[in-house]
Amino acid sequence: MIEIRMPRLSDTMEEGTITSWAAEVGSQVTAGQVLLEVETDKAVMEQEAFESGTLTHVLVPAGGTARIGEVIAVLDGPEVLDRQEQPAGATGPTTAATHLAPAPAPGPGPAPTEPRTSSSTTATPASPLVRRLAREHGVDLTHVTGTGPGGRVVRRDLESHLSRAAEAGAQTHPDRTGPATHPAPADRHTADQGAGHLGTAGSGTTDLRGPVEHPVAPARRVTAERLTASTSTVPQFSVTATADVTELVRLRTRLCDGLRDGDRATVSLNDLVVRASALALRAHPEVNASYVDRPGGPVLQLHARVNVGVAVATEHGLVVPVVHDADRLAVSGVHETVASLAAAAHERRLSVEQMQGGTFTVSNLGMLGVEHFRAIVNPPEAAILAVGAVRREAAVLDGEVTVRDAMTLTVSVDHRAVDGAGAARFLQTLVRLLEHPWAVVA
Known part of the structure; x- marks a missing residue:
């Protein structure tokens, strides 16, 4: 066996x-x-x-x-x-x-029957919450079409089924006091609203104004546990600087024009930031580190490889796939890797190797218009970079006021592994690379 x-x-x-x-x-x-x-x-x-x-x-x-x-x-x-x-x-x-035991051999006569609701509800893929609600409302889950992974019945499927059933029941049983053929107001409201808050069984009304509870997805549950542990056990601080990325934006435009002419994929500002971060980590190995507790006492691991995690927000939760050896990849290689990892993350097809081994993380909310934020360190990594949006602002250059492109960068670090001066030197190198972007693509 x-x-x-x-x-x-x-x-x-x-x-x-x-x-x-x-x-x-x-x-x-x-x-x-x-x-x-x-x-x-x-x-x-x-x-x-x-x-x-x-x-x-x-x-x-x-x-x-x-x-x-x-x-x-x-x-x-x-x-x-x-x-x-x-x-x-x-x-x-x-x-x-x-x-488990084999089913008995069929004998003469009709086969015994079992209550359909309990057995089918147990056999149908569904969460314990959905099964409980189905029992409370007397719903056979085999009649509910599941839209979750593998056809799993989720709460919104059950709510939609109940709404359709309420609408059908109202149309089938008109008010006995008159010839009306339309649903009663409460039922019509339910039908118009679609999936809503499940009402109390037998109450005759459905309250759509109350909160709707949804099971916490595994990815979000683990994220919550890890970040709670991070903020509770890791002493963290952040340093912030603003980079003049005018030349970086111009360089990206020229790169994309050339790549389009060669029928190749373009690169994003985030790809350039990931590549620049990898080069800065190579120059400051004390930031590319982990503080690890051992039975004989804590140790500080300085990682020989620069593996940059890229935070990706998906409909299933936040995941951080890893660009391994990002310092050894060209910008085009970083772009291809990040694009492939992001697609796999949205399709929930990331492999174990693609999610492990990170030594540093880049979290970019700039594409959503966020100018500045502080990210939480993802242990056992010692640092994480928060990237804001590129914005146009006035600046003094060579004694004259001009308009430049600016980007705010915030590095959060584990103070047990990195001190303030070390974080500042890393950020200083990163800003210099972004302000002189030919060093990033060389």
């Missing part, structure tokens, strides 16, 4: 949700074959089978969640699988599927 366990697919992963199985019970599985897709706190990843065999039992169905190391399926198992022991933290679908 071969046990398949929930793998650790990221350094921050504690549990995973199975979005789909690529094999059915009874099918033959070969080593290296994609067996399932797992939703982690950062992405949806494919998981291959490490051994060959017949898939005899699935202990965690699609939509179920299991902690790292928990058994989720069995290859070449016995016909009857009795698993009394469960790891700490086992939840929901795994508990319901721990005692």
Whole structure:
């Protein structure tokens, strides 16, 4: 018997949700074959089978969640699988599927029936919150179309289903006191508004003004935990400077014109900032560092590689894929890597390697019009750069007032690893590179 366990697919992963199985019970599985897709706190990843065999039992169905190391399926198992022991933290679908036995052979006469609502609600991929609400409202989840990962039913799907049901019920049962054929005001309001706040069962009205609760996505939950730990345990401070990026903007325009003529992808200001940051980190290795607690005492790790994480906001939450060896890439190489990582982040297809090994992070909100902000250090990294928008402002140049392009840069650092002078010197080098951009593309 071969046990398949929930793998650790990221350094921050504690549990995973199975979005789909690529094999059915009874099918033959070969080593290296994609067996399932797992939703982690950062992405949806494919998981291959490490051994060959017949898939005899699935202990965690699609939509179920299991902690790292928990058994989720069995290859070449016995016909009857009795698993009394469960790891700490086992939840929901795994508990319901721990005692498996083959179905009895069909005999003469009609097959026994089971209550459709309870069994189908459990089998349909849905979060525990949605299952509870479905039970409270007497909804069979097999009749609800899921729009979540792998067809999972999320709360908005259930709310839309209830709204449609309320509208249909109002049209089917007109007011007995008159010949009206339109919905009652409350029902019409529900139909017009679409998915809204779930009303109290049996109240006859739906209050759309109350708060709507949504389960916290895994990526946002892990982000919250890590940033709470960062602000609670890491002493942080920030230094800010403004760079005159007039020449940088002009250089980018010339680069993009030349790249378009060669039918090549253009570069962004963010690509140039990432490249400049990598060069500044190479010049100031004390910022490209990590403060690490060891059993024998804390150590300061100075990283030999410059791996720059780029914060990407997706509809699933904030993720930070990593541009490895960014100091060794040309600007065009940085652009291609960042574009590929951003696309994979939005599609939830980032690999483990693409999310690990960061030594510094760049967070850019300039494209959203933000001129200045302070980012929170992402441990074990010692520093993070917050990049503001390019803005036009008056400046004195050679004794004359002129209009220049300016960009505000803020570096937040772990004070245990970097002191104020070190952060200031790094920022000074970065500003100089951005103000003399040919050094960035050379």
